[in-house]
Amino acid sequence: MLNFWIGLGLNQRVKKNLASLDRILRFFIGLFLVAWGLGGGPTWSFVGLYLLASGSWGYCPIYKLISSERL
Numbered sequence: 001m002l003n004f005w006i007g008l009g010l011n012q013r014v015k016k017n018l019a020s021l022d023r024i025l026r027f028f029i030g031l032f033l034v035a036w037g038l039g040g041g042p043t044w045s046f047v048g049l050y051l052l053a054s055g056s057w058g059y060c061p062i063y064k065l066i067s068s069e070r071l
Helices: 002-008 020-038 043-057 061-066
Strands: none
Touching: 020 043
């Protein structure tokens, strides 16, 4: 079964591109925004889900898109 996952390339780790402080800030701001959205806040506050996910994983795809590594 392990060979199946290795064949799909799913055993590779995602390279982290967020600093520790950035991860902590994203996590807590995301948590606040999601709680606000669930408590009746504006619908845009569910952007906090993205902040929670990127803060938890340590990877931001938007940073990857705008990074200078592509040059």
